[in-house]
Amino acid sequence: MVMKLASLRSAQVVLLIAALAMPLVAQWKNLPMNGPKKADGSLDLAGPAPKTADGKPDFSGIWEQADLKYFRNLAVDMKPEEVPMRPEAKSILQARTNGALGNQEPDANCLPQGVPKINGAPVPFKIVQTPNLVMFVYEAFNLWRQVHMDSRELVDDPNPTWLGWSKGHWDGEALVIETRGFNGKAWLDTAGHPASDALHVTERLRRPSFGRIEMQITIDDPKMYTRSWTANEVLKLVTDTDLYEFVCLENERDLKHMNK
């Protein structure tokens, strides 16, 4: 069903990508990139990942999705029957599958893409790392996320939000980020896999080489799925450039052309 869904919605996806993929025109030139170099002086993206002063893996840099398929369908690597959807999740996905609800997708209305969808957007984001705080700065929708690395705990009944409340910890070389406290309005992908306010997202980031982050995303939402499920995304380092300004609402002409 999910494969069929992808083709049914391809027109809408194209629209969405047209809306999101603004030309990547950087304003800064000749940016020096620190990192391992090849003999010819160019960056060695296969070289070792850097460490921070306190010996932790350093995820700093500008990153983008290696494959946009997860943006379209977070469960793309699973067989449709393997996605453990509850009946209500199936009916929501089915309603969104025919494309008629595309104009309800939050980002089509300039509302924030939630976590984890925002990681998959076809524009880059920057990770800024300090010992107690890791920050994601997203070109998409000009948004940011804070990941607290101290010992704080989230309250039992957090104020519902689009991007949730994130705290992180180290598991060896992996940065593990737990996010809860969602409002249940965001879609997990443009296909429309739903999430509720019970959503709990775990992002597990590893940087095996200078140019690559492996990001394992686990969706745990007992109201929508019978068990947790996982997607394995890859991020590529984007070199010699910087983020660009993204203002969704300014002169927005797409929504009226979507569906109906």
Place this chain on the structure above:
Amino acid sequence: MRALSGLCILCLCLPPLSAQWLKYPTAGIPRNADGTPNLSAPAPKTADGKPDFAGLWRQANGVKYTVNLAADLKDGAPLLPAAATEYKRRQDTLSKDDPVGHCNLPGVPQVNAVPYPYKILQNAGQVTILYEAVRTFREIFIDGRPFPPSMNPSWIGYSVGHWDGDVLVVETRGQNDLSWIDSGGHPHTEQLVVTERFHRINLGTIELETTIDDPGAYSKPWTVRYNLTLMPDTELIEYVCTENNKDVEHLVGK
């Protein structure tokens, strides 16, 4: 008239301040015997000896500078005739066209003066500011890069900084002419150059000096000084302007 437009901004800007980590203590700051932060303690330094601006901040004057950045100037801002006409139009229509009221981005310097906190993060080559208001961010590059020869006009502009002793001097160019200097409507053109001087005089205070240099709108540069105060033991909360925004229909001018 200004009071009214200030009121408008307040309605737009003040959701209930209920943070999830509302009372979470900020680590690593000097405290008094009773556990309260010692806001008059010396300003911290980074590992490389630079003043460290990291923390959660807000401007300390309510909406005074939000509404009128030139509030302290005896004769007002030195508006050129066309800019004066536009400013009068915006004042006469009670700021109904303020881009921020319509969920567009505030530019620099307006973004610093909104009545919301913002967090400053400082790394070796970059200062990043996360603004609660409109959930936007700014990157200030302090890695020595020059401005490019041609900049695509943007709402928040392009910012580079350098150190002048203990002062972080930030210059911003390349802003579009759509943003306003303040919610009262002081205008600017694409020629705007904003210079901000951030000076952290102690743990709890940043003195911020802002200079507006825009030969397209003002006959000479003008400067405003106000303080930012540290907000310890709390956190930013989520702000989504476009969600269920009911204000725009009430911004009708007169």
